Amino acid sequence: MKAEIITIGDEILIGQIVDTNSAYISSALNKIGVSIYQITSIQDDESHILEAFAAAQSRADLVIVTGGLGPTKDDITKHTICKYFNDELVFNQGVLDHVAHLFKEYIKKPMLDANKTQAMVPSKAEVLVNEFGTAPGMWIENDNTIFVSMPGVPYEMKGLMENEVLPRLQKQFKLPYILHKTFLTYGMGESAIAERIERFENELPAEIKLAYLPSLGRVRLRLSTSGLYKEVVEVAMQEQADKLLPFIDDIFVGYESDGEFEQVVAGLFVEKGKTLAIAESCTGGQMVERFTAHSGASQFLKGSLVTYATQSKVDILGVDPGVIKEHSVVSAQVAEQMAVNARKLYKSDIGISTTGNAGPLKGDSDAEVGTVYIGIATENGVTAHHFMMGNHRERVIGKAVNKALELLKEELLSK
Template identity: 60%
Template sequence: MKATIITIGDEILIGQIVDTNSAWMAQELNKIGVHVHEIISISDEREHILSAFAKAESQSDLVLITGGLGPTKDDITKTTICEYLNDELVLNQEVLEHVTRLFAKYVKDPMVDMNKAQAMVPSRAEIIKNDFGTAPGMWLENNKVIFVSMPGVPFEMKEIMSSGVLPRIMAVPDLPFIHHRTILTAGQGESTIATRIEEWESNLPLDIKLAYLPSLGTVRLRLSTTGKDKNAIEKAVDDQIVRLYQLIEDIIVGESNEESLVNQISRLFKEQNKTLATAESCTGGKIANLITEIPGASAFFRGSTVTYATESKVDILGIDPLLIEKHSVVSHEVAQAMAVAAKNKFKSDYAVATTGNAGPSKGDSDASVGTVFIGIATENESFAFKFMMGNHRERVIQKTVNKSFELLQKEILKKASN
């Protein structure tokens, strides 16, 4: 089965919002054996929408549409779907009752005709309930092609997809299996890794594809294949992964089919029943932010300080000002002291600290732009590492975040292996 994803909205095209819907839908479709042929974002214009529908129908079995279902006049998706499918809008009593209940429970203002218009849907549409909003999902078929229209609000779309769309697609007979395994590496760049595994890569079976997915400080190597026999394709990929480990085991830090490095670390801390704290300077709280985005992080994450200014390192963390004066605020000694202070302050088992000069100016230190120190405190010891992260501010910060997680993973894995 091939799919086209269409996101509708001028706000996407002018960069006012980022289209996260398409990425999530593509991931979920891939899991169930649906090949995404194309993803496009289009404006709220009738001709543009009609043209996109025609192209999608000509090349896909499934067309997923998000956006343009609001109650205002600029939301024209429903009327344009009706025009394309030669249909008409009719009042759906079930949707009207749902909208009425939502207004009675959550909205102080009375319903107006514009809100009631949410219950007007194409007559041929099968309604998919939206528990979190007023615009329903709609399932329509035309010339054996499935059209599914959903709200653009991400949490509404995800609920409709999860409960009403994906299970129905999975019921389609003879969907192929798509199998991925993704190896997460750290410490070497894409070209270096490619050189090390060149012969292995050249000898991969034709039906197994290798993709390099580089990020700042990490490279994912993803093996993918498709087939009708689930066990056979899994074994084929697993056999190749064994050979890959033999070649680059020294830089492999885990597997990451859907799990990011921070997710892996979170899982490890929970499994080991250990706790973590952070003290951030140059990373500005980004480490803590990524951790607390994970549901259940409170089971292991004790807290964080963002001691950006030199004075805050002294006043909040209690770093000795003489230490800073002697070694500089961007130094091995201060990073180590920050990690120890965070561990003690939050009574955690582990702590990570960052201090550095992300640029563009040098700030309170004479260290050159890109100089970063990462401190680690464990149950038994503390230490710090120096890194040169380049001269681009955003890259310096993100590379420091990634390297911090890499160092944490190494330490918690040491504990797991003991």
């Protein structure tokens, strides 16, 4: 089964919001064996919507539409659906009762006439109950193509997908089993990895595809395949995974299914019974954010400081101002003192620090933009690592955080 996703809304096209709906929908559909053929974002314009519907129906078995289902005049999706399917809006008592319930129990305000229009739905549509909002989802089958229209509010759309759309698709169709296995690697670029695993890639069976997914300081390698029988697909995938691993064993840090790299590092802290303190400057708190974005960080993370200004390094972390004057705030010596003092302050097993020039200005140091020092302090002493991370601010910060995580992993595995 091939699907196409259409997101409707001028706010997407002008960059006012990011289209996270398509990412979620494509992932959810892929997990149940539906392949995504195309994703399209279009204006709140009738002719544009009609054109997109016709194009999608010509090439997809399933068309998922989000957006344009609100009670205001600029929400035109329902009317356009009626025009496309030569249909008309009819009153649905069940939808009105649901809207009235939401206003009474949760919104605690009188229902406006505009909200009552949500109960008008295309006569050919099967209504999908939107547990979290007033706009119902709609399921329409036409000439062997299924159209599903849902509101654009992400949590409402997700509720409809999980409670209505995915169960219906799985019940109505025999879908193939799609399997992805994604390897997380750190410390080597895409082209270098490609050269290293060239023989493996050349020998891959035709039914298994390899994709390179590079980002700051890391490359994900994704193997993908599909088939009617889960057991056969999993055996074939494992055979290729076992062949790939020896090529990348020194840069392999885990599978994406095990979580993000920071979760791998967090797991090592818990496993080793070690604790961590963080002192950040150029990374501005992004290292600690990576850890605390996941539950369980309190098991190993004692605390963190963002001593962004030079004086705060002196006043709060206790960095020697004479060292800053002699070596610059962006230096190995300052990184070492930050790591040591953070470790002492929080009474942790490991202290880690970042100081650098992310750019575009040099700030309080003459060090070149892209210069980063990362300090690591343990009971055995302290070391500082020097890196040049390029000249793009976001890239410098992202690479610095990833490198810090990589160094923590190495430290934890060295014992």
